[in-house]
Amino acid sequence: MSAAIRSPQPSPPLTRSVEDYLKSVFHLTSQGGFATTSDIAEMLEVAPPSVSGMMKRLSETGLIEHVPYRGVQLTPQGRRAALQMIRRHRILESYLTSKLGFDWGDVHVEAERLEHAVSEKLIERMADALGEPRYDPHGAPIPTAAGEIEEAELVSLAAAEVGHTVVLQEVSDEHPARLRYLAEQGLRPGVQLTVIDRQPFNGPTTARLGDGTTRVVGQELALLLLCRPADGE
Amino acid sequence: MSAAIRSPQPSPPLTRSVEDYLKSVFHLTSQGGFATTSDIAEMLEVAPPSVSGMMKRLSETGLIEHVPYRGVQLTPQGRRAALQMIRRHRILESYLTSKLGFDWGDVHVEAERLEHAVSEKLIERMADALGEPRYDPHGAPIPTAAGEIEEAELVSLAAAEVGHTVVLQEVSDEHPARLRYLAEQGLRPGVQLTVIDRQPFNGPTTARLGDGTTRVVGQELALLLLCRPADGE
DNA sequence: ACAGGGCATTAGGTTAGCCTAATTATCAGA
DNA sequence: TCTGATAATTAGGCTAACCTAATGCCCTGT
Ligand SMILES: [Mn+2]
Ligand SMILES: [Mn+2]
Ligand SMILES: [Mn+2]
Ligand SMILES: [Mn+2]
Numbered sequence: 241m242s243a244a245i246r247s248p249q250p251s252p253p254l255t256r257s258v259e260d261y262l263k264s265v266f267h268l269t270s271q272g273g274f275a276t277t278s279d280i281a282e283m284l285e286v287a288p289p290s291v292s293g294m295m296k297r298l299s300e301t302g303l304i305e306h307v308p309y310r311g312v313q314l315t316p317q318g319r320r321a322a323l324q325m326i327r328r329h330r331i332l333e334s335y336l337t338s339k340l341g342f343d344w345g346d347v348h349v350e351a352e353r354l355e356h357a358v359s360e361k362l363i364e365r366m367a368d369a370l371g372e373p374r375y376d377p378h379g380a381p382i383p384t385a386a387g388e389i390e391e392a393e394l395v396s397l398a399a400a401e402v403g404h405t406v407v408l409q410e411v412s413d414e415h416p417a418r419l420r421y422l423a424e425q426g427l428r429p430g431v432q433l434t435v436i437d438r439q440p441f442n443g444p445t446t447a448r449l450g451d452g453t454t455r456v457v458g459q460e461l462a463l464l465l466l467c468r469p470a471d472g473e
Numbered sequence: 474m475s476a477a478i479r480s481p482q483p484s485p486p487l488t489r490s491v492e493d494y495l496k497s498v499f500h501l502t503s504q505g506g507f508a509t510t511s512d513i514a515e516m517l518e519v520a521p522p523s524v525s526g527m528m529k530r531l532s533e534t535g536l537i538e539h540v541p542y543r544g545v546q547l548t549p550q551g552r553r554a555a556l557q558m559i560r561r562h563r564i565l566e567s568y569l570t571s572k573l574g575f576d577w578g579d580v581h582v583e584a585e586r587l588e589h590a591v592s593e594k595l596i597e598r599m600a601d602a603l604g605e606p607r608y609d610p611h612g613a614p615i616p617t618a619a620g621e622i623e624e625a626e627l628v629s630l631a632a633a634e635v636g637h638t639v640v641l642q643e644v645s646d647e648h649p650a651r652l653r654y655l656a657e658q659g660l661r662p663g664v665q666l667t668v669i670d671r672q673p674f675n676g677p678t679t680a681r682l683g684d685g686t687t688r689v690v691g692q693e694l695a696l697l698l699l700c701r702p703a704d705g706e
Numbered sequence: 707a708c709a710g711g712g713c714a715t716t717a718g719g720t721t722a723g724c725c726t727a728a729t730t731a732t733c734a735g736a
Numbered sequence: 737t738c739t740g741a742t743a744a745t746t747a748g749g750c751t752a753a754c755c756t757a758a759t760g761c762c763c764t765g766t
Contacts, residue, residue: 257753277714290754292715297752309714309761339572340598350592357590359583365573490723510744523724525745530722542731542744709766716759722752729746736739 251301256356258303259325260284261294265304265314266322274311320387327383328355328363330376333413335366337377344377344423345416378419379410379429379466397433397445398462405434406467418461425455432470484534489589491536492558493517494527498537498547499555507544553620560616561588561596563609566646568599570610577610577656578649611652612643612662612699630666630678631695638667639700651694658688665703 254262264283268275277295281288299306303318314322332351336342342350364385367373374390375381381390392409400406408431411422422428426449433455437446442459449455457465487495497516501508510528514521532539536551547555565584569575575583597618600606607623608614614623625642633639641664644655655661659682666688670679675692682688690698 255752278712286753287755288714289716289756293753296715336595340595340602342598346594350595353590353592354587357586359586361579362569362573362583365575369573488722511742519723520725521744522726522746526723529745707766710764712762712764714759714761717757718755719757720753720755723750725748725750727747727749729744731744732742734739734741736737 254321257294258298259321259356261291261298262303262314262318262322263325263329265312266319266326269313274307274313276311280312323383323387323389325355326389327385328358330380330382331363331367331370331373332358333376333378334370334373334382338370339366343416343420344413345419347377348413349416375410375429376413378413379408380413392468394466394468396463397435397447397457397465397467398459400433400435400445400467402435402438405432405470407432407470408465409468410466412464418464422461422465426453427455427457427465433467487554490527491531492554492589494524494531495536495547495551495555496558496562498545499552499559502546507540507546509544513545556616556620556622558588559622560618560620561591563613563615564596564600564603564606565591566609566611567603567606567615571603572599576649576653577646578652580610581646582649608643608662609646611646612641613646625701627699627701629696630668630680630690630698630700631692633666633668633678633700635668635671638665638703640665640703641698642701643699645697651697655694655698659686660688660690660698666700 261280261284264280265275268279268283277288277291281291284291295304295306295312298304298318299312302315303321304312304314306312329351332354333344333347336347336350337344367385373382381392383389394409395406397406397408408427408429410429411419411427413419432450433447435445435447436454438444444456444458445462446454446456494513494517497513498508501512501516510521510524513528514524517524528537528539528545531537531551532545535548536554537545537547539545562584565587566577566580569580569583570577600618606615614625616622627642628639630639630641641660641662643662644652644660646652665683666680668678668680669687671677677689677691678695679687679689
């Protein structure tokens, strides 16, 4: 027998854990640079040695590039897989919210489990039923089925200049209680905000809504409200 | 410290494997009696020793009763868990069929994965959106949220007496191709069938449909078509 | 140049869930 | 009653994912 060229192994499906690690690395490297062991560990709520072990396996399977003691980055293959998971997650959140009456605070947890169990076909049926949405309920862009994702440079409300008018674009989707509070305050993606004051020493930002009412937002929360310049600016 | 009474351990959530084993035991004991190791192994496509090992664990956690070398039965707790999984499975199949345009041949595989990832809340939202359906797309009864399931004594088309009229009630949901064939033939749950002939030596059954057309069904398939007497009989 | 602190990795161990091979129990037929 | 076939269990091993404790690397400040 001559040494046959091994054709690209029919790679086994990724496990739930692997899928979540890839998503973490994607999110932690979205501004460029490396994802560190401890950041991944914190995000996934596992111990650092668990991450080291997984990183070794993932680099052996070609999903990430690991520079020891530096951190990791996704390979093109890893990035494709991560974007597919993010598409699943965000389509699920959208579907649960629009079609099944879920609160936008509750969908993240549900999607975090379902994203590993749905087929490609089911996701595309949901996307179709929704009219191919481009943003999830929290304003995050949904990657296309082909693996493209919109990248916008957003500025947090905590950093928006006083006097400027911005549009709230995206909100972190992790904390149900925080999301419910924001909804009560009318702080949903798409709302227009004019920054009318900011107190010093990391103090609160005051903003006026379209209806003339105002909101005072502490810095911790304001940092999580990602905005883009209003159209007419 | 006095020996405190250990309050009922906050039992960890069941794993995917455990849930599937419980469902198998339920199905295999639905006619009474014990589920055997080899039947479970065949149904789940695992080796018999895997079943023996799992049966030991499940009887330690009180989900099944194991009589060595005889087989297993569900405890009330195991039965509750199994029925919950069957409800999830069948609601999912119904939802995918009615709301997302899935073919009735494809939904089983999809539900087999999703049943382990959906929350109680999601299932109840789906059930609500469907109007609390009582049967899944294959005619199988859906357990209630409280854990009640309808039990009907059905007779297979292969056993229905010649001359009698029956209503097709339920069809095995496991084989996509078979289900597509049945749909083509108009053999869906609810259809009325008059048995007009049966050939000897396990030969085919001939039945007339409501529209006067006839179908010839081999015994293997006829055994899987479960019927009840027509209303007016 | 080097001492620490902090982070990452290695070492070693656990549990769930599977496997194959070896052993043992059960039951039917001679 | 014995004997063989069949089915079940035990023995022993593997991989994925986690953990804690021990060790090693790297950088920064003196
Ligand atoms: Mn997840
Ligand atoms: Mn989201
Ligand atoms: Mn099914
Ligand atoms: Mn299943």
